[in-house]
Amino acid sequence: MEEARVQRSFPVKPKLKSKARTPKQTAESKYWSSFKTQQIPDLISVPSLTFSPTAPHSFAAAHSASLTLFSAQTLAPTATISSFSDAVSCASFRSDALLLAASDLSGLVQVFDAKSRTPLRRLRSHTRPCRFVHFPRLDKLHLISAADDALVKLWDVAEETPVAEFLGHKDYVRCGDSSPVNSDVFITGSYDHVVKLWDARVGDSKSSLQLNHAAPVEDVVFLPAGGMVATAGGNSVKLWDLIGGGKLVYSMESHNKTVTSICVGRVGRDFGEESNQFRIMSVGLDGYLKVFDYGALKVTHSMRFPAPLLSVGYSPDCSTRVIGTSNGVIYASKRRVKEIEKEKVSESSLFWRVAPLEHTEKKVLRPSHFRYFRRGQGEKPSEGDYLVMRPKRVKLAEHDKLLNKFRHGEALVSVLESKNPGNVLAVMEELVARRKLLKCVSNLDVEKLELLLAFLHRYCTTPRYSRLLMGLTKKVLEMRADDIRGSQALKNHVRNLKRSVEEEIRVQMSLQEIQGIISPLLKIAGR
Template sequence: MEAGDFQKLAVKQYPPRSIRETAEGKFWKSFGSPVLTQHVGPVSTIDFSPAAPYDFAVTSSTRVILYDSALRKPKKTITRFRDIAYSGTFRPDGQLVVAGGETGIVQVFDPGSRAVLRQMKGHSRAVHFARYAPDKTHIASGGDDATVRYWDSPAQAQLLCLEGHTDYVRCGAVSPANGDMWATGSYDHTLRLWDVRAGASVLRLDHGQPIEALAFFPSGGLLVSAGGNYLNVWDILAGGRLLRRVSNHQKTITSVALATPRGATFAGGAAAPRLLSGSLDGHVKVYDINDFKVTHASRYPAPVLSLGVSPNCTTLAVGMTSGLLSIRTQEGSRRATAAPVGRGGRGMLGLRPKARKRQRQQLQPGTYRYFLRGQAEDAPAGALVLPRDRAPRLAAHDKLLRRFQYREALDAALHGGRPEVVVSVMEDLVARHGLCSALAGRDAAALQPLLAFLVRYAVHPRYARLLLRVAHKVLDLYAPTLGRAPQVDTQMELLRERVLVEVRLQQSLHALQGLLQPIIAASISAGT
């Protein structure tokens, strides 16, 4: 038999293991490996500055830590708290930071000097929510005394004390369409919409669970509330009509955020804002706001307590109950930050980088490159092209199968480690009536790789039909020799346990199927 007559083994092709990754999944996976930072206490709040370069504030224990968004490292730490700090957030221009605390005092800080600029006292219990109004002069705060207070920051004076909630006020948000409209969420299961011009509540909505987070959509007409293990989307312009209830988490949702992936194009065309939610089940999920279906999910090592996305959607920060902070940055943006370019394409030193011209090397007669010239060129139209007969490049198992060395061919496939190749070799041996000769005559050292492969893949749905027959053949051949080699006995015991576990699982599935069939039949008959 000549080399051209032998047909190399065709490796079996199986269906893909999972659905192909979508454009949305590729976008969120473009965020690189996280930088993890351990804090003393749980990370309760993450807030990005609305102004470039989009630094962010992290509130944990008795501190508000200011992070450099580009370097992903702390650059300032505000420690002017006598007890636990809450809700460290930026002013809309990023020049000041406001925070509440366990003492009930609302404080304003200068991020540069970390000096306390204002202290507003009025809450009798802890303040968990404090945020600047769009006009940059007023602050709204909510606390465990069940009140919402509105402050004049320059005058350091309280303008309003809004009462209506009957339990802790833990979150709030201002409408992007009207800076005088504030929404607050409470543990009394309700959210209220306040008009600070009238000093009263203009809308009350029942979420059904203690509310942990609120967020307005960019238009200001929709509001999302998080509490329990579900999200509620409300149409504020329609009088608070419930548009959608979304439940994709197993535990309490603790934080929500809206992000617009700029420059990304998904299935629906230009990228629309995405809703993100973090939960105590350790997951962060991304929703398409058109149908509120989950488009991406990420798993974190601890329950998620807070999350934030930079306004340019290049940095994602997630805080956890264990004090762990995860910072992920999009790969392209990090490379751009690492090599900044100034005006006119100049670098950091003002020098214009030299453009490298690729010069084509002239070939000299008598050189090896001159001998190979033209081989990479395409033939012109109409030229006569002579086919080149090349012998197939054979793998190690193909060479051994060609020489009818069946046991060596199986060993070579096992050594490669790809289950598809091993199963293909076994099927070819069955067709050649050579499987028994490939399995027989093995000592303990030669038998162990085969048994290890069977232990790992014998009950795999893709390979079980063939490998269980092979396992029966191995038991028939080597049952009389059990007890002589401890390594072989261990592998045999593992194989036995794997098969028993699979048998119990199949029995449970059959029992469950028997229970479900009458229920399905009754539902079908009732529907018809």
């Protein structure tokens, strides 16, 4: 039977070449990547970041024995408070942003006027370093503090006296948060692995609820609805259902090292239908920022920074994100504002406004209209039009042209001289499909055979090519044994080929030995 000679109008492509998996860019990844990051250097370790709850949402950063205030618009420092005798550990704005409280490692808690930075109150009662201070969200008269003396205290700010002491923890208390729906309820986390829910209306030291995180608790926050909390410790962030009696809902273990800080933030209004949803942002000593969608129970975005991360903050207006590191650099990110949003004018600033024109559909052109025959190439097709596209001309390489002319041997030599392994494999696969590869190998002269052996020596042990090339190597050695014996150059190529194959066999045997050692350990660990 005569071979059907069909002209190919498309280039050959390798079938065995592995495709690189590129991560799919989701809408949420685009949203979080749109924050333009800049560095704020020349600080010392930043253990705490907090945003003002009122516009323009400035933020405060604790570093060394100072507390620096930054503008959320320019990300530039506006003021520094230095009236501390020891390193500042935590800071918190009151709900109206008029007062700012800060604690330090001497155990002292100070309350400042947020505008003038004047010290108003000095609350001294803790005997060990004070690690946590917080203004309740719905209460302007009291303040919560916790320290390494395992004590949690509720202060009357005006009187400078503790209203209540809570003695349930057995180790350092490092974090806490207040309920967004009840001013008397708050939660604290300790290095005794326990998170406790407190009610200020109960006079004794017994907690209302206790959660076991199974690792030293570094941070804890209430979720916006108030019925769930998120705790961070070890390499995990856990969700707990308070209404269900403290039931563990989910454990997110995406970090490789200790999670140091978490915060809850809402995605911006320009995110689409999910703009009313909230996310948990966590940072850890592994240098990663993780964005966790606790509605879908999955990590939706991840970002790497070149230093261990200690703190994270997110502005209430969804425009600014700040991250504090152990080397004293703050990575502050601003959301890029679209030109459309810049051009918006407030309705209150106008005396009158023109009603927007209603959207009207373009009149459909019919063959009875003169304009129907005057349409040019710039006319955009409407729905229902059938597009006749001119096929794009495909540029063929030299080996593709030779394959079209059924000059198989010349095609193989041409692609071997190009030194592109992907194209060589594609041509070989095409020749295998045409049952011409072995014939081409048998017809190669000594010089071209040397080119083929050099290619086999270089790529026959590559995993993505070895399936085809190892079998071809065996056939080449069998078919051209006499030519190889008569040429010293071919002997050298075969010797190098044998050496690379033996080396690959040794590597594979070593990997099997390692697998045999690890497999029993994994089975024991799985139990």
